[in-house]
Amino acid sequence: MGDRVKVAIIGPGNIGTDLMIKVMRNSTNLEMGAMVGVDPKSDGLARAQRMGVATTAEGIDGLLKLEVFKDIDIVFDATSAGAHRRHNEVLQANGIQVIDLTPAAIGPYVIPSINLEAENAPNMNMVTCGGQATIPMVAAVSQVAKVHYAEIVASISSKSAGPGTRANIDEFTETTRSAIEQLGGATRGKAIIILNPAEPPLIMRDTVFVLSDLVDTDKVEESIARMVASVQAYVPGYRLKQKVQFDVIPPEKPLNVPGIGPQHGLKTSVYLEVEGAAHYLPSYAGNLDIMTSAALACADMMAKRRIAAGIARGHKEAA
Known part of the structure; x- marks a missing residue:
């Protein structure tokens, strides 16, 4: 060696x-x-x-x-x-x-x-587990359209949240939010973490909501697919849980985004799951x-x- x-x-x-x-x-x-x-x-x-x-x-x-x-x-x-x-x-x-x-x-x-x-x-x-899983999706949308707002929700099994994770919940949300803006390219970001006590323990699930300028949805899907493949190169258990979903937010019915005001455009919803490699931790501990x-x-x-x-x-x- x-x-x-x-x-x-x-x-x-x-x-x-x-x-x-x-x-x-x-x-x-x-x-x-x-x-x-x-x-x-x-x-x-x-x-x-x-x-x-x-x-x-x-x-x-x-x-x-x-x-x-x-x-x-x-x-x-x-x-x-x-x-x-x-x-x-x-x-x-x-x-x-x-x-x-x-x-x-x-x-x-x-x-x-x-x-x-x-x-x-x-x-x-290395940001946070939720950031590692979700911010690539925000960045993928940013590669093809201006992102006004991005919100991520990371849901992990309570059993995979040790003392360190529990003691750093506030730091988790703040660090992830900051990275959504700095690396994801969003004007405004928000991060939420959920510790799920369900038995048997559930695999890590992540939801990403992105509000961007209106753009061809095929371009967004292609960018997301490339980014998923990039993450899978070092995290094989990373995958889309279902097809990417889109909603058009019209100018006459904008969403009020705290900090930046009314916004319209394309809402992209991405649903992910992360299965661990089980080298030492259980496979549900994808986080x-x-x-x-x-x-x-x-x-x-x-x-x-x-x-x-x-x-x-x-x-x-x-x-």
Whole structure:
């Protein structure tokens, strides 16, 4: 694995553990270096140890003490928005590339199907699970028409919403709304998340409503189909639940959009579902799978650039 870049994961919960397994099974440019937590009894840390990965239960400070740290180039943060701020400060001081899976939004928003090729910042923010699933659809409409308003509703199983997700609901809605506007191209955005307690657990479902200038619906459908295929390249379980629906909002009966006023045009409704790959998490946890899959795609690209430029830490020392 001499041609791979070593990574560490902070947060050995469901997301961190699933991400570790994806790195070890699916990555072409990454190698696991360390798993970092704060609970010595963590199942994720125990699993990492069994898989031969260096671990610490002393948090970010423990990571700095590990022998492998000198070879770490990229760190995934799968903790919380609050904890990420300190983690980022420490990692940036050590020249580490950060992939942020929290809603902290310190770095630029990154959704692989939209802007991965164009971004290369020290801190890359993966938005939210709902954002990763829905904003590509908003961007697809924006590619063929001006989008005035976009609203997304992400419905996930309660069982797939861990402590981190529940503690960051406010950050989820705000970060997703902001990314709808910045990456999706909407003048105004809104995000809603629903934790569904149904048994058996339901697969992740997402609804996207977009109000745009009036445009040929065939062009919108074609743009959405291309975007769906782009997301499926790294999230195979991503798919349209049914045919895209359209409604024409006439000028004489406009919709009142808070913040921008009466608007008319084409309303596009997109219904999605995301089935997880079940590497570690259940297949219904598509909300977590799309985050880890997007983060993996982002880190793979960062590693590829570092290898090509000859700036990977472990590679330089080996040379």
